[in-house]
Amino acid sequence: MARAGLSRDAVVDLALRIIDEEGGAALTLAAVAGRAGVATPSLYKHVRNLAELNTLVSVRVMDELADRLREAVLGRSGDEALRACMAAYRDYVTGNPGRYAAVIQAARPGQDDVAKAGGRVVDIMLATFRGYGLEGADALHAVRCLRSAVHGFAVLESGGAFGLPLDLDASYALLADMIISGLPSPARQR
Amino acid sequence: MARAGLSRDAVVDLALRIIDEEGGAALTLAAVAGRAGVATPSLYKHVRNLAELNTLVSVRVMDELADRLREAVLGRSGDEALRACMAAYRDYVTGNPGRYAAVIQAARPGQDDVAKAGGRVVDIMLATFRGYGLEGADALHAVRCLRSAVHGFAVLESGGAFGLPLDLDASYALLADMIISGLPSPARQR
DNA sequence: AGGCGTTGGCTAATGATAGTAGCTTTCAGG
DNA sequence: CCTGAAAGCTACTATCATTAGCCAACGCCT
Numbered sequence: 001m002a003r004a005g006l007s008r009d010a011v012v013d014l015a016l017r018i019i020d021e022e023g024g025a026a027l028t029l030a031a032v033a034g035r036a037g038v039a040t041p042s043l044y045k046h047v048r049n050l051a052e053l054n055t056l057v058s059v060r061v062m063d064e065l066a067d068r069l070r071e072a073v074l075g076r077s078g079d080e081a082l083r084a085c086m087a088a089y090r091d092y093v094t095g096n097p098g099r100y101a102a103v104i105q106a107a108r109p110g111q112d113d114v115a116k117a118g119g120r121v122v123d124i125m126l127a128t129f130r131g132y133g134l135e136g137a138d139a140l141h142a143v144r145c146l147r148s149a150v151h152g153f154a155v156l157e158s159g160g161a162f163g164l165p166l167d168l169d170a171s172y173a174l175l176a177d178m179i180i181s182g183l184p185s186p187a188r189q190r
Numbered sequence: 191m192a193r194a195g196l197s198r199d200a201v202v203d204l205a206l207r208i209i210d211e212e213g214g215a216a217l218t219l220a221a222v223a224g225r226a227g228v229a230t231p232s233l234y235k236h237v238r239n240l241a242e243l244n245t246l247v248s249v250r251v252m253d254e255l256a257d258r259l260r261e262a263v264l265g266r267s268g269d270e271a272l273r274a275c276m277a278a279y280r281d282y283v284t285g286n287p288g289r290y291a292a293v294i295q296a297a298r299p300g301q302d303d304v305a306k307a308g309g310r311v312v313d314i315m316l317a318t319f320r321g322y323g324l325e326g327a328d329a330l331h332a333v334r335c336l337r338s339a340v341h342g343f344a345v346l347e348s349g350g351a352f353g354l355p356l357d358l359d360a361s362y363a364l365l366a367d368m369i370i371s372g373l374p375s376p377a378r379q380r
Numbered sequence: 381a382g383g384c385g386t387t388g389g390c391t392a393a394t395g396a397t398a399g400t401a402g403c404t405t406t407c408a409g410g
Numbered sequence: 411c412c413t414g415a416a417a418g419c420t421a422c423t424a425t426c427a428t429t430a431g432c433c434a435a436c437g438c439c440t
Contacts, residue, residue: 003387003388003389003434003435003436004388004389005388006388006389025298028425028426028427029426029427029428030425030426030427038388038389038390039389039390039391040426040427040428041389041390041391041392041427041428041429041430042388042389042390044427044428044429045387045388045389046388049427049428050426050427050428104294104345105295107349108215118351137356137360140354140356140361141356141360141361141364142364144343144346144352144356144361144364144365145339145343145361145364145365145368147342147346147351148338148339148340148342148343148346148365149335149338149339149342149365149368150338150342151342151345151346152337152338152339152340152341152342152343152345153334153335153338153342155294155341155342155345156334156337156338156341159297161308161337162334164330166327166330166331166334170327170331171330171331171334171335174331174332174334174335174372174374175334175335175338175339177372178335178339178368178369178371178372178373179368179372180372181368181371181372182364182367182368182369182370182371182372183368184364193405193406193407193416193417193418194417194418195417196417196418218396218397218398219397219398219399220396220397220398228417228418228419229418229419229420230397230398230399231398231399231400231401231418231419231420232417232418232419234398234399234400235416235417235418236417239398239399240397240398240399
């Protein structure tokens, strides 16, 4: 019998395809095995267990997101960079409805899953705030606020929590204004 | 054999106790049945299925949260009310680590779970913004931003995503400043 | 070419879980 | 007391994750 030629990465690819097409809830080892044309236990040759697969998927998604953010802020600075970063974040989440939701769903406290996977995202945000002259603790607080705002909006939007027929772009623009206007600007003043 | 005397509400109570003591992942019909001293299928007399139980739990939690918010803003207005509202939100989430996480985990897009359960929370926030003279679309956009910020922060904090040893209260205070400073204030200006 | 070890895949089996069907018992109200 | 609905129960099915242990394919090295 010819081998399926699976690999750790191939398994994650299949998992992502399932998430995209059927939603995060459909991500099961049986489903992955089905797509791979393989018996379920065979997957354990490539992945420790379902939890690890979830982690791998999360890391992949966060890396993808970080790439988008990096591209977005490239060559920009200040307000422009920040707005571009926020827009890219939302575009990624709404453009890949299942993927971001899967990361959230998979995030179990106690693991540093999210923390590790989100490291690059944090770095990009930090670099963006450096364009405002923010350094040290100020920058870190600002990153926390930005992440909260952007992540919260993304979660609520993709979860359908914003039910009213009111322009979402306008809401998001206001959110960006809030962050920018509330930013400490020590570099300019000192 | 004496009856256990269960009810829809009693089942939800047990579910909440499990969530508090063992985390949201431990919420299973078998676990609830065990605590109730009843066989698993008996629960179906009170609850349609696990999904419905999750919804009921979410509604209960959001109601509880709304109560806290209502108490917090009572007798306050403007910045003071807004800050109190935000503080109460975070206090609830950090004070009940499992509960809020369970709501997030249970939120499946496609259902209006979150939307319905969060209705009272939205109303309270709307009322708070009315203290700034915000009405109509402006107020609704502001509520979306507030929800995003506060929910995002809560999720990230309780998920351990803020790894650095940096004062969380200070970050949250900055978030509040951002929202307040970015608020449109038509009532004062017009 | 041939041998051999690693690796990837398989079958079989276990245990947890959600959910259904259908029977029985309790209990409250007439 | 009787009776019917509500609340339990047992038995059963189906789906998963996960483990154990077997076997075949592939690459490499002579």
